[in-house]
Amino acid sequence: MAETASRQFSGRLLIRCQPGSLTAEASNCMGPRERGDKESHGPLDISVLYNYVHLKRLELPYNNIKADMKYVFPLFNKLQDLSCISHMPYLVLLDASHNEISTFFEFEPPKNLQEVNLAHNCIAEMKDLAGYASLCKLNLDYNKLSEVTGLQQCCRLTHLSVAHNRISRIRSLDGLPLTHLCLRGNQLERIEGLENVKCLQVLDLSLNYITSLTGLQNLHILCSVDLEKNQINEIEECKHIHELSLLRDLNLLENPVQNQPDYRLAVIFLLQHLTVLDREEIAAEEKVVTVNKYDPSLDLVAARDHMTQLVHQLMQPQILYDSTPISADSPYPVIVLTGPQGCGKRELAHRLCQDFSEYFGYGICHTTRRPYCGEKDGIDYHFVSEEDFQRTIYMGKFIQSMRYGGHRFGLTRDVIDDLAREGLACCLHMELEGIFGLKKSYLEPRYILLIPAQVEKYIGQLKSCGLYTPAQIDVAVSRIDLYASTNKQQMGFFDDVIHCDDLEEAYQTLQHIVKDFLLLDEEEEEEDDNNSSNPSLESTSTGNDPEEKRPSPLLGSGSLISDSVSAVKPSDSSYRPYLTKIHTDLSPEKYSAELASVKRREQLVREAIVGRSPGVYSQLFKSPTQTAQLSPSSLDNQDPGGSQEMSSSSDSRASSALSFPISTGALVEPLDMPVMEHTLGTVKDHTASGQTSDGLHPTADHLPVIESPPSDGRPLFNIKLVLPPIPDRRKTSAAPSSSESLKLSPSQPL
Ligand SMILES: Nc1ncnc2c1ncn2[C@@H]1O[C@H](COP(=O)(O)OP(=O)(O)OP(=O)(O)O)[C@@H](O)[C@H]1O
Numbered sequence: 108m109a110e111t112a113s114r115q116f117s118g119r120l121l122i123r124c125q126p127g128s129l130t131a132e133a134s135n136c137m138g139p140r141e142r143g144d145k146e147s148h149g150p151l152d153i154s155v156l157y158n159y160v161h162l163k164r165l166e167l168p169y170n171n172i173k174a175d176m177k178y179v180f181p182l183f184n185k186l187q188d189l190s191c192i193s194h195m196p197y198l199v200l201l202d203a204s205h206n207e208i209s210t211f212f213e214f215e216p217p218k219n220l221q222e223v224n225l226a227h228n229c230i231a232e233m234k235d236l237a238g239y240a241s242l243c244k245l246n247l248d249y250n251k252l253s254e255v256t257g258l259q260q261c262c263r264l265t266h267l268s269v270a271h272n273r274i275s276r277i278r279s280l281d282g283l284p285l286t287h288l289c290l291r292g293n294q295l296e297r298i299e300g301l302e303n304v305k306c307l308q309v310l311d312l313s314l315n316y317i318t319s320l321t322g323l324q325n326l327h328i329l330c331s332v333d334l335e336k337n338q339i340n341e342i343e344e345c346k347h348i349h350e351l352s353l354l355r356d357l358n359l360l361e362n363p364v365q366n367q368p369d370y371r372l373a374v375i376f377l378l379q380h381l382t383v384l385d386r387e388e389i390a391a392e393e394k395v396v397t398v399n400k401y402d403p404s405l406d407l408v409a410a411r412d413h414m415t416q417l418v419h420q421l422m423q424p425q426i427l428y429d430s431t432p433i434s435a436d437s438p439y440p441v442i443v444l445t446g447p448q449g450c451g452k453r454e455l456a457h458r459l460c461q462d463f464s465e466y467f468g469y470g471i472c473h474t475t476r477r478p479y480c481g482e483k484d485g486i487d488y489h490f491v492s493e494e495d496f497q498r499t500i501y502m503g504k505f506i507q508s509m510r511y512g513g514h515r516f517g518l519t520r521d522v523i524d525d526l527a528r529e530g531l532a533c534c535l536h537m538e539l540e541g542i543f544g545l546k547k548s549y550l551e552p553r554y555i556l557l558i559p560a561q562v563e564k565y566i567g568q569l570k571s572c573g574l575y576t577p578a579q580i581d582v583a584v585s586r587i588d589l590y591a592s593t594n595k596q597q598m599g600f601f602d603d604v605i606h607c608d609d610l611e612e613a614y615q616t617l618q619h620i621v622k623d624f625l626l627l628d629e630e631e632e633e634e635d636d637n638n639s640s641n642p643s644l645e646s647t648s649t650g651n652d653p654e655e656k657r658p659s660p661l662l663g664s665g666s667l668i669s670d671s672v673s674a675v676k677p678s679d680s681s682y683r684p685y686l687t688k689i690h691t692d693l694s695p696e697k698y699s700a701e702l703a704s705v706k707r708r709e710q711l712v713r714e715a716i717v718g719r720s721p722g723v724y725s726q727l728f729k730s731p732t733q734t735a736q737l738s739p740s741s742l743d744n745q746d747p748g749g750s751q752e753m754s755s756s757s758d759s760r761a762s763s764a765l766s767f768p769i770s771t772g773a774l775v776e777p778l779d780m781p782v783m784e785h786t787l788g789t790v791k792d793h794t795a796s797g798q799t800s801d802g803l804h805p806t807a808d809h810l811p812v813i814e815s816p817p818s819d820g821r822p823l824f825n826i827k828l829v830l831p832p833i834p835d836r837r838k839t840s841a842a843p844s845s846s847e848s849l850k851l852s853p854s855q856p857l
Pocket residue numbers: 446447448449450451452453454472473476507508509511516517518536537538539540541542574
């Protein structure tokens with residue numbers, strides 16, 4: 108048969124041994140399994156192979172070629188001795204798998220031989236394959252090899268498979284261009300000798316006794332590792348392959364590590380580039396779940412905290428707080444200094460509250476940390492135990508809380524309310540987590556970032572104060588980047604940024620910002636102008652304080668006073684409500700559950716306001732002090748010819764930032780306009796025209812609507828324009844109760 112075949116035949120030669128006879132066939136296209144069994148073949152005259160000079164593929168699988176190929180199978184003998192290989196210079200593929208060959212490549216190598224399959228034989232030893240320069244793929248599965256050797260010169264070998272042998276150590280692979288390596292089913296206990304196999308992409312180490320993933324860390328282009336049925340115990344082992352950014356597929360099936368709790372989530376989290384784990388594709392949802400579980404964003408942590416605080420707060424009787432915003436446009440004024448620990452924000456906050464004591468009170472947070480030397484409970488913090496802190500959470504008192512340095516910190520609503528009751532804005536200092544928390548709350552503070560620009564100097568300051576361990580200093584320093592990147596990535600997240608390397612300079616800047624915020628700079632300038640142009644002129648044509656018409660930066664756009672401003676610049680504080688509105692407009696739509704929750708809360712407040720729920724109502728208007736605040740003189744402040752009491756008592760703050768709008772309707776609008784219009788319509792008439800509907804100027808007798816307790820002195824629910832100044836005695840101590848507050852401030856313009 109072969110004689111009749113072309114000597115120039117360059118296709119595939121299949122030789123197989125039928126029971127009792129060796130046969131050969133030539134085919135250009137069909138494989139051994141496809142043809143062999145169906146056709147009958149004459150006995151093989153092996154000499155015929157000399158003629159196949161252009162032979163490229165030689166497949167000899169599933170024969171009973173025993174012992175040494177060289178002697179038992181004369182083809183190889185002849186190829187070697189007679190330089191048969193030179194007759195087959197084009198031989199590219201040799202498949203002699205599933206035989207009983209025990210020797211290894213003892214024939215002269217064809218120069219172009221690229222692929223050799225000697226799997227399922229009896230080879231016990233590898234020898235030097237230096238001559239096989241073209242060899243790309245070598246399959247030696249299911250032999251009796253105890254080590255891999257002799258491949259150093261195979262500079263084109265990309266695929267090597269030595270599965271199911273007796274190999275206990277990986278050696279001699281250094282520098283090989285291997286991309287695929289299979290060592291499945293051997294006796295390996297550790298991964299070694301692969302450090303310099305830098306091209307490795309696919310590695311099969313399944314069915315061994317490997318306990319650690321160390322040894323893989325340098326294989327930077329590794330895409331797939333199969334470690335099924337090994338002895339990997341710890342999830343921690345994944346840290347050895349954590350840096351392998353191209354790793355997509357990892358198989359740890361049937362390793363003890365699978366019994367670890369949250370095994371899959373933990374591995375997915377540690378190896379975030381993976382797309383397949385344990386032969387199962389990783390869904391995007393799984394990735395999100397793992398990140399949220401092990402490394403939640405600050406925003407998510409804050410959202411969870413907010414949910415906790417809100418749920419506990421909603422379980423308490425619902426009341427209107429002193430700091431409850433009169434409308435979305437008129438939030439209770441809060442300034443928050445933020446920045447890394449020890450950057451000086453606390454000192455600056457204290458100083459600010461001292462220098463602007465008429466405007467700001469220091470917001471004393473709760474903490475579970477122990478007081479530093481010199482710190483006082485109720486002044487620096489409310490120092491509480493872990494149990495007390497938790498109890499305060501259960502009581503729904505916190506607006507936000509966070510953990511820092513193993514301790515808990517939190518801001519209660521009471522702190523804000525105490526200050527609001529005293530007519531003061533609140534000044535706080537917080538870590539970034541606190542800012543995320545506050546941004547979820549009803550407060551709308553002004554956030555000022557204090558950030559060290561000279562890191563060395565900052566480290567020096569932290570060290571010299573002697574309060575911090577080196578680890579704490581490292582954490583604080585590492586967080587500078589967090590602040591910087593937040594500022595960079597989230598435009599407008601902070602309202603102002605101040606470098607705090609020089610605390611004095613930082614304070615000057617801060618002061619400037621705060622004055623600007625309070626419009627005090629303008630006030631001073633205007634005063635100067637007025638004094639220089641007409642020193643005798645001390646009031647405006649309305650007869651009120653010269654600043655009467657100046658817009659309060661803390662007022663909403665609905666404020667009567669701010670309405671008088673014709674052009675509001677983006678830099679003005681009164682521009683903020685506009686920004687808030689835009690932000691609200693751009694925010695994603697609320698889910699139905701969220702909307703239902705908002706509705707429920709509105710309903711509670713509405714019922715509280717209109718008195719349908721007596722229990723809540725009684726708490727709402729518990730303070731008798733407020734009827735005094737509703738005196739006509741308060742209203743008269745809107746009336747150019749009204750009482751001078753307000754303007755005179757208001758003194759320096761008559762037109763300050765802490766003025767609040769008279770437009771009581773603004774509070775009602777978001778809740779239930781029709782109900783409240785009915786209730787408060789008359790007051791609105793007053794505010795608009797300065798007269799009651801019967802044409803009279805408002806007096807106590809003409810305020811029927813607010814007769815029933817309309818306000819409990821809450822500055823934002825108050826029709827007073829100006830908040831009372833803080834009594835001196837209270838500036839350094841904890842805020843007293845509201846009844847005490849009345850006693851302590853007899854001279855106040857109540
Ligand atoms: N309620 C809160 N929410 C978020 N962060 C807070 C809160 N209260 C305090 N912090 C911040 O927690 C950090 C740790 O507070 P701690 O009082 O231990 O710091 P410190 O060493 O005194 O440094 P600093 O001078 O910056 O306050 C500080 O950065 C502080 O500003």
